Amino acid sequence: MGNKNEFNPDYIVPPGETLEELLEHYDMTQAELAERTGRTPKLINEIIKGKASLTPETGLQLERVFGVEAEFWNNLESNYRELLARKKSEEQLAEQKDFLRKFPVKFMTNNGWIKAEKDKLKQLEELLSFFGVASFDAWKEVWEELLNQPEAAFRKTKSFSASTESIAVWLRKGEIEARGIQCAPYNEKKFKESLKEIKQLSDEDPEIFVPKLTKACAKAGVAVVFVPETPTSRVSGATTWSGKRPIIILSFRYKSNDHLWFTFFHEAGHILKHSKKITFLEFKDNVDEFEEEANHFASDILIPPKDYQGFIKKRDFSEQAITTFAEEVKIAPGVVVGRLQHDGYIPYPTKLNYLKKSYKWFN
Known part of the structure; x- marks a missing residue:
């Protein structure tokens, strides 16, 4: 021995x-x-x-x-x-295999967000790893509590059907993407100043404005990420905070520059005006005091109220008048068209819609 x-x-x-x-x-x-x-x-x-x-x-x-x-x-x-x-x-x-059916697993695997596994248990483990949780009980504690809390973190009308699980996937992907962005410490003053520069990007194509937008915001401490809309999420934008860093997530849901830029500045309004403890999710028919305030912020920064009222008084909504006004206020003509349609000055079906830029999802 x-x-x-x-x-x-x-x-x-x-x-x-x-x-x-x-x-x-x-x-x-x-x-x-x-x-x-x-x-x-x-x-x-x-x-x-x-x-x-x-x-x-x-x-x-x-x-x-x-x-x-x-x-x-x-x-x-x-x-x-x-x-x-x-x-x-x-x-x-x-015992939790049925949870897989609630999540857009095929969409996630097709986009490379998680690995595709034939074995359901392995697929469940992939999903849990994506969310960074140990079990579905833990997932419920983190995500269902977040998305259904009474503080209006997940505000959607009862008539508007959207999948909580799909929204959670979209938000989580935004959080993951945001980690890869090198940001300076958040500076409110710098962020406000950056919005003036960013506004002038509204007539550019995504290949041009996305890197410039993300860089300008990162310098002010805000992470901006673009995440494709997940099936049945129906969300166009979101604002959340990761510690002391604000994150804006955009989906290109409505695919036109007037919607995209309004959504971005709407989210910026949430960052500057509202609680860091609330995750704001944007849907077509959101209506409450937070959303109204963010709406006014976006409208006013895109088209200054004084300039807009002066333009409206002239009652000339021709193509020439709109493009000239857009140049004066340094905004894309399509954004002006969208505002006039929203306020009821011109109809939604109009030949002027061609002034709006349509976006396709890009990688």
């Missing part, structure tokens, strides 16, 4: 099984091992049966008795307990 033996099994077994094999090899009884280790016969028996854990102290004692490294016993015990925990976790997940 003077030479220490090396045990390197390529499979995981309960420590007690290996211990029992050694007892047979050395023709030693459990009672004798108890005497040699200073442990009780009951404890030795429970270790062999897997009822008691093999502690590091016991591992050292077995090393002295059998010449087998304590590290081996510790690893055997650790691996065994991990295996039991995994089996228990798999059993719990197996």
Whole structure:
């Protein structure tokens, strides 16, 4: 017994099984091992049966008795307990397979957000890893509480059907993308100043304005990310905070520059005027005091009220008048058209709609 033996099994077994094999090899009884280790016969028996854990102290004692490294016993015990925990976790997940149907898994795998797995348990694990939670009970604690809290964090009318799970996926992807943006510490003054520069990007194509927009906001400490709309989420934009950093998420849901830029400045209004504790989600028919205030902020920054009233008084809503006015206030003509339609000065079906730029999703 003077030479220490090396045990390197390529499979995981309960420590007690290996211990029992050694007892047979050395023709030693459990009672004798108890005497040699200073442990009780009951404890030795429970270790062999897997009822008691093999502690590091016991591992050292077995090393002295059998010449087998304590590290081996510790690893055997650790691996065994991990295996039991995994089996228990798999059993719990197996009872939650139906959760997969609630999430836009195919959309997520098609877009590379998670790996596609044939095995449902592995697919569930992929989904949990995406959300950064250990179980669906934990998911409910984090996401359902967030999206359904009474402080208007998830404001949608009762008539407006949207999937909570799909919205959660969209928000989570926005959070993940925002982590990759290097931002300065949030500075409210710099952010306000950056909005004047950003406004002038409204007539550009996404390939031009997206990098400029994200860079300008990052300098002021705001992360802006574009995440494609997830199925049945029906959300066009969101504002949330990650610690001290505000995040704006945009979806290109309505695909025209008047909607996109109004949504961006609307979200900027939430950052500048409202609570950091609330996640604001934008839907077509959101109406409450927070949304109204953000709407006014966006309208006024895109087209200054004094200039707009002067333009309205002239009652000339021709193409030439609109494009000239847009140049004066440094905004895209399509944004002016959208504002006039919203306020009822021109109809939605109009030949002037061609002044709006349509966006396609880009990578």
